[in-house]
Amino acid sequence: MWHFTADVHHPVHLHQTGFRVLSRDGRVPLPHDAGPKDTVSLRPGEAAEVITRFGGHRGRYLFHCHNAEHEDMGMMANLEIV
Secondary structure (H helix, E strand, O other): OEEEEOOOOEEEEEOOOOEEEEEEOOEOOOHHHOOOEOEEEEOOOOEEEEEEOOOOOOEEEEEEEOOHHHHHOOOEEEEEEO
């Protein structure tokens, strides 16, 4: 389970696996959050809890913000699943 908090608008994207939005700001997810996702769009000051399973393969998974200027500034990371 992950907890994302945004200071400005961030569409957070996870590669190679999907996730489900469990809550937004501690409340029930919005209607458009239903079903499997690979991106969750967070407004300024908003938080979301998501859950995923890294079952596809062992190795690196990438996650990043889909705002181009944020990607250019290095707002991305690799997760190593062992």
